[in-house]
Amino acid sequence: MVRPERRTVRDLRRGNRAVLLRALYFAGPTSRHELTALTGLSAATVSNVTGDLLADNIIVEAGLVDSDGGRPRVLLRVNPTYGFAIGVDVGETHVRVELFDLDMNELAKSEFALRPGAHEVDVVVRHVLSGIDAVVADSGVAPSKVLGVGVGVPGIVERGPEAMIHAQTFGWDSVPLGTLLRAGTPFPLHIDNGAKTMGQAEMWFGAGRGSQHAVIALIGSGVGASIIADGMTYRGANSSAGEWGHTKIAIGGRDCRCGGRGCLEAYIGAEAVLERAGIDVDTSTEQAAFAELVTSGSPVVDETVEYLGAGLANLINLFNPERIVVGGWAGLLLGQHLLTTIKQKAAENCLTQPYSTASIVLGRLGPDAVALGAATLVVDEFLLSTTSSSVSREPAVS
Amino acid sequence: MVRPERRTVRDLRRGNRAVLLRALYFAGPTSRHELTALTGLSAATVSNVTGDLLADNIIVEAGLVDSDGGRPRVLLRVNPTYGFAIGVDVGETHVRVELFDLDMNELAKSEFALRPGAHEVDVVVRHVLSGIDAVVADSGVAPSKVLGVGVGVPGIVERGPEAMIHAQTFGWDSVPLGTLLRAGTPFPLHIDNGAKTMGQAEMWFGAGRGSQHAVIALIGSGVGASIIADGMTYRGANSSAGEWGHTKIAIGGRDCRCGGRGCLEAYIGAEAVLERAGIDVDTSTEQAAFAELVTSGSPVVDETVEYLGAGLANLINLFNPERIVVGGWAGLLLGQHLLTTIKQKAAENCLTQPYSTASIVLGRLGPDAVALGAATLVVDEFLLSTTSSSVSREPAVS
DNA sequence: AATACATAGTCTATATCTTGAAAAAAGTCA
DNA sequence: TGACTTTTTTCAAGATATAGACTATGTATT
Missing domain, CATH: 1.10.10.10 (Winged helix-like DNA-binding domain superfamily/Winged helix DNA-binding domain)
Structure with a gap:
């Protein structure tokens, strides 16, 4: 207390x-x-x-x-060149490393493709580390001016120096990514869930700007959310807050890839939507197929919007945000064509008062802002404690 | 920012x-x-x-x-007698006013019955004001030593000096309770939702003690929740956060008294449970009938537990609390007999990692802690700013 | 009883800090 | 050139926390 x-x-x-x-x-x-x-x-x-x-x-x-x-x-x-921040996006299909100045201009970039379903820990670690070396070399930035490295990864990231990761979709169970990366780079590390880093990017530079209470809903193959409370990312007791995708929206409903039933993700995640529509795709054709489906007028899309609206309404009822930002590649596609209907469905499923004070908007940064958001973790820490003379703070991994 | x-x-x-x-x-x-x-x-x-x-x-x-x-x-x-706090519980069936010293010993109490369904604003205001006068007189406490009055009311309470209330169950739409009460009492006012005040009581003196991230789930006739983030009640942008009862758990499901469909409250609120079991009661016999039903082995109870478990799982997935406290009179009855099953259902509907770090426990303060919790609002403010010499803070109404 | 020892609490000197007021700086306007 | 305006810096005053010395108040030992 x-x-x-x-x-x-x-x-x-x-x-x-x-x-x-x-x-x-x-x-x-x-x-x-x-x-x-x-x-x-x-x-x-x-x-x-x-x-x-x-x-x-x-x-x-x-x-x-x-x-x-x-x-x-x-x-x-x-001073935009006082220091530089590196952001890393560890995604399903790639590892992307970018280096920014303090104005968040991208100065260098390095990308590695991952084979679908192949996310061996050592491969990812190697890609991240060589990506860091590459962007530092390419940009010509002195290593001493690199303030740190932010990493956005899927799954749940435990806080602490080890930065233990639990990511079902990667088959990662208790991977101490912090320890592994720190062995290969001298820069201070900030590791966080990718949805949360992307959420922070939207808050700083995108559709969330200016709000203190917001939820960034991310809909891609899977579904996640980043919750902003009093201007700060809300993490809960063990940094796993915001697992919106696996909240139950239908008791005993559709099977979800998490093993449960009736998860929201099983209704509005792109993979599940395509499955429900009977469209068979792999990761390379997923986005195109989804884009086509959204404009097709299929009843599956109607149903998806219904569930999405209800899911957003739940967020509004529980968190009472002033703003909801819909992001993620699938969320952006849905929103671009159907935002009005989504809002209407949200209104139908939400209490009047909290709905009336929440605005639902689309994300502005596109689906690739994970690395940018990861870099903001570094900048956030920089803004908090520029006095390098200050003594030991808590470990740099968050 | x-x-x-x-x-x-x-x-x-x-x-x-x-x-x-x-x-x-x-x-x-x-x-x-x-x-x-x-x-x-x-x-x-x-x-x-x-x-x-x-x-x-x-x-x-x-x-x-x-x-x-x-x-x-x-x-x-x-010093327990340095000052005194008054707590008011405005409930469905009564207005209860209690006066506490700083150790939260109850020194005086005053209660008024409300006729079911009759919650005229002026009647409630009169009861609250005369209750305040009564407890001050009965306790013999000097008015100058009364630090303030906390009031727990149903519905959504907008922050600000007016303390505008929106309470569907009372038929209150935009009632400026703060303004009305302040006209009749000189004491500083703190008005908040009853579920939130009760949650704070459990956090300070009950099952929530010691935790920083918790959710207090309140199940009575209706269903609400109080969310504690970083040791403080989370209110969101307009103080309506925590409306768990009207989150959707079944798209297109049962009608709810809020006008929506498929709300959690329509499945686990005592009123709805009894209705589903085909038991016809009024407010006076509701609790006894519910108690009997819980031990009857009815399939309706099984279904209720299933939905409750899923509802709790959703809270855990979204908020990642270290503790969930189940309270409210119906919640306590369910929990006393079926806590194991409830936990099991929650586990089935929850992601492994956040579930494993959350404990689900029963409330310890019984269903009547709203007034106590309301008084803690006063004490909380007292602990924050005892320097009466300090200059203007934000208005005392919260 | 006297002395040594241990722990709790207070006092003093010092280095900082923010602030309001006054002063300085750097312009415009007539 | 001088009066005026606005921004920024300087300076003295008042207030704070801290380290470390010092005092207070016990028990244990001789």
Whole structure:
């Protein structure tokens, strides 16, 4: 029940530094004057802290803005090349590694295909590690300027230095990915579920911007969700929160690939939808076939939308978000053609009050934002604690 | 995205004071020495802050404890009569008002029966206000020592000074209960959904103690839930989070009294269960009839348990709690006789990993803890900001 | 009874911190 | 050039937590 926060007067400085830096990061070029309003700090403190940050080269000046007959404001911004973040997307069909500057410009990219169904741990680890080496080399970024590596993986990721992974679809049961990767790279690691990293990408740069309570629903072959509570990804006791795909929507209903019955994923996951429509595909043709099906007017699609609406309604009833972002490749396809119907079905299955305060929108970043989101984990940590002089924090793996 | 926390050096003190007071409240009699470990503060600061609190009479000494050959420790505790909290339970059949000291001893109680189905706003408001007057008079507590009034009501409670209520079962649509009550009492008000107040009671004094991530599932005539995330009640964007009863568990299933179809409440709410079993009752005989049904071995009960298990599994999959507390009068009856089966059904409908880290237990406080929980809202605020000298906080209504 | 020892709690000196007010900086306008 | 405006920095004041010295209050031993 005790939540220790700031204690000493020095933590105060660190906290205010973090608040200021975060404000600057998300507000873009801003003058010191505006920062006082944004952060609630006094002008004197803003001057102090920005002075420090400028001296450390973490922020830089970014031009002037005239003001009607007064000293012009100096705009400040985060120095985009102060450090760099690497994001890794470990997906069903590929391992993708990207390197970003702090403005999230992609500077280098490296991709490896995975054979369908072949996700041996050592193969994936090798791909990730060589991908990291490749993007660092390609971009010409000094290794000392790499702030860390974020990794988005399927399944449940236990927090802790080991970053134990449980991913049924990969056949991974208790794989200590953190330990394995750390043996091959010196960079700080942040490992998280791919749905959660993608959710954070939509929150920072996509359709979730500006909301404090949101759910990012991800519908691809499988189904997942990322829950944002009070502006932060909600993880629950063991980081497995948000397993929306395997909530039951029909007791004793269709078999799900998780082994259970009546899971939402068995009704709205692309693989299950195609199966229900009697369309036989493999991973390479799945997306095209699904796209065709969505526009075909098939009753299976109607049913899918019904279940999707109910599933979204459940999220709204339980989490009371201000925004629901529908993403994932299948979710985007469904949403592009049928968003109105989806909303209508959600409304029918939801309590009036929470529905009326929630907006349902489509994701803006496309289905490939997992690596970007993984990189934001690194940036998030950077914004929280730029003082490299600070002492031991909890282990870097999240 | 900016979360301003401590700013000035004075807030630091306030924060540390709150941390210390909270530790003391939940740990019971504790020495200064132990408090340094509990709070992470230095001995000097603990000495300082406890000095302040003692001078303010907010905490008091509570005896000595010998230590093997050294100065004995002086135990400290929160002064139970420093202030008093009033809790109000606005239920379907009654309005109950109770007054507690800070140890949550009930010092006075006042109850009014409501005719079934008759929940006129002005009647309820009158009962609450006269109840408050009654318990203050009966207990002999000086009005100046009443820290506030917590009110647990059905339905959705919008945050803000008006405390707008939307309660279908009461026929209340947009009732500004906060405004109405504040006109009749000088005490600070805290209004919240009854399921949430009861959940907080279980967290503080019942089966939820010690957990940071929990869900309190409340099953009575209707069905609700209180979600605890990171030790705090999760409210979502508009305080309506946790509407578990109206999540869909069967698309196109049974009609629910909310107007929807296939709601969980239509399968496991006591009213619905009795209806499904073909038992016709009114509010006065409902509980006895339900108790009898539970032990009858009826297939309706089996089905109820199946749905309950699935409903709990959905909560575990979505929230990943470390504990699920089953409460509410019907939930307690079901749990007392069928907890093993309920757990089994939950396991069948849940992903392995999150299920294995969640324990399902029965509530310990009985079905009448709404008023107690409402009073904890007052105490919670007290523990957060005892410095009456502090400047304006957000409005006292929550 | 005296002394040594152990543990709890307080006091003091110090290094920080934020802040409001005053001062400085850097413009515009007439 | 001087008056005025707006932004930013400087400075003194007030407040805080901490480390470490110091005091208080016991038990154990001689």
